[in-house]
Amino acid sequence: MTILAETKEEQISQLIGATIEQLDITDASFEAAERCYHDLGSHLSEASAEVYVQGSFLLGTVVRPHHSDGEYDLDLVSRLDVAKTSITQQELKDRIGSLLATYHNDHDGGACESPKEISEGRRSWCLHYDNFHMDVLPAIQDSASASVTAIELTDRNLRLWQKSDPLAYVEWFRTQCATQFEEERVMLAKSFGSVEAVPKHRVRTPLHRVVQILKRHRDIYFADDLDDRPPSSLITTLAGRSYQGEKDLVTATLAAVQRMPNHVERRGGQYWVENPACEGENFADKWNDYEARRMKFETWRAAVEEDLAGFVQETNGVVALHQRIAKAFGNEPVEEAVKALGARTNVARETGRVHFASGGLLTTAVTATAVPTHRFFGGETTR
Numbered sequence: 001m002t003i004l005a006e007t008k009e010e011q012i013s014q015l016i017g018a019t020i021e022q023l024d025i026t027d028a029s030f031e032a033a034e035r036c037y038h039d040l041g042s043h044l045s046e047a048s049a050e051v052y053v054q055g056s057f058l059l060g061t062v063v064r065p066h067h068s069d070g071e072y073d074l075d076l077v078s079r080l081d082v083a084k085t086s087i088t089q090q091e092l093k094d095r096i097g098s099l100l101a102t103y104h105n106d107h108d109g110g111a112c113e114s115p116k117e118i119s120e121g122r123r124s125w126c127l128h129y130d131n132f133h134m135d136v137l138p139a140i141q142d143s144a145s146a147s148v149t150a151i152e153l154t155d156r157n158l159r160l161w162q163k164s165d166p167l168a169y170v171e172w173f174r175t176q177c178a179t180q181f182e183e184e185r186v187m188l189a190k191s192f193g194s195v196e197a198v199p200k201h202r203v204r205t206p207l208h209r210v211v212q213i214l215k216r217h218r219d220i221y222f223a224d225d226l227d228d229r230p231p232s233s234l235i236t237t238l239a240g241r242s243y244q245g246e247k248d249l250v251t252a253t254l255a256a257v258q259r260m261p262n263h264v265e266r267r268g269g270q271y272w273v274e275n276p277a278c279e280g281e282n283f284a285d286k287w288n289d290y291e292a293r294r295m296k297f298e299t300w301r302a303a304v305e306e307d308l309a310g311f312v313q314e315t316n317g318v319v320a321l322h323q324r325i326a327k328a329f330g331n332e333p334v335e336e337a338v339k340a341l342g343a344r345t346n347v348a349r350e351t352g353r354v355h356f357a358s359g360g361l362l363t364t365a366v367t368a369t370a371v372p373t374h375r376f377f378g379g380e381t382t383r
Helices: 008-021 027-045 089-106 166-175 178-192 206-221 232-242 249-263 285-289 291-313 318-329 331-350
Strands: 049-054 072-080 117-120 125-128 132-141 151-153 162-164 265-267 270-272
Touching: 008 206, 008 249, 008 291, 008 318, 008 331, 027 049, 027 072, 027 089, 027 132, 049 166, 072 089, 089 117, 089 125, 089 132, 166 178, 166 232, 206 232, 206 249, 206 291, 206 318, 232 249, 249 291, 270 285, 285 291, 291 318, 318 331
Parallel strands: 072 132
Antiparallel strands: 049 072, 117 125, 125 132, 132 151, 151 162, 265 270
16 A cells, blocks of 8 residues: 655655665566576586575565666575585585586576676675676585574685574564565555465565665665675664564664664673574674774664654755755665655546545545645645
8 A cells, every 4th residue: 555644754754665665676687687596596406406595685675786887686595415524615615616617608598698707705606797696605404403494504714614594584584574574465465466476575564674774874874885884684683673563664764773782792792693593693793803893883873863863853844855865865766756756646646546544644545535735745736
């Protein structure tokens, strides 16, 4: 349901939400990445390697790259079906790297373009395409874990195998917004034909939007300081732990950043934000090596809080408000959002579906009281 809010606070949330909608990955970009993922999976399956998506693509929290020449990042796990006792970390990394090199050299087009190059990272291999790249994480099953999806992965800087469970993490995240998740799937079912047909990665609850808001704000705030930029896993985990079902985006995001410190532990003098789906994996591990990163995270968190409060407190009219939001999230998506909101308002009004809802907010649901021409926070009328 499209909400056309009446109060200033609700209107600001509406504008921020519409801004973040403009940053969703496009269907064309998602489908291009999906084709390449399936193509790679088919190739690696011939060597008994299972490939699956993890991270923001699976969660539904992807945001468009901040810079025009930026790339989407698709995170994959490549799990090789071998016993831990029969392979070392380096051997696993090299074996997956060899398979990827063969894929790159022998690729003959088809459903997916050929990767431009392959590079090696600390834990993964990266396949570079025109508008995105795929990080492929070599892994084996964690046979000691009770979870069938638990994995162990390589790290060239660490002696011990590292543990993780990205599929269980996605399920944890969805439980943090379970009620809203099901409500959104019901709404999307109108387009897909049934609730069961709605792809889970297409669902956007307020928690999903909170994570996207924070990631976009981070991308702009740390645009010139990429090394100290907080990782998405840390932001997503702290937001998920802090979320308490709020539906208004400003309220939900402000509450999340204010509660985040409550979910940072100190264990034996170490900062710790544990992966809720994998005991022992610490998303704040870099803070223990680089104190400056923790301090910059706190400075950024305070900046988010200050910006959100400033939006609500802005008293100089709609232009000043738009400028403040554009500074935090980028001018282009804000302009696109204003146009989209105006179009929705006009279409809903012209079809007679704009009415006052209880509490004085505007909604496209049919109620008893019709709405006059709408103004957005003191601005010009939309028609």
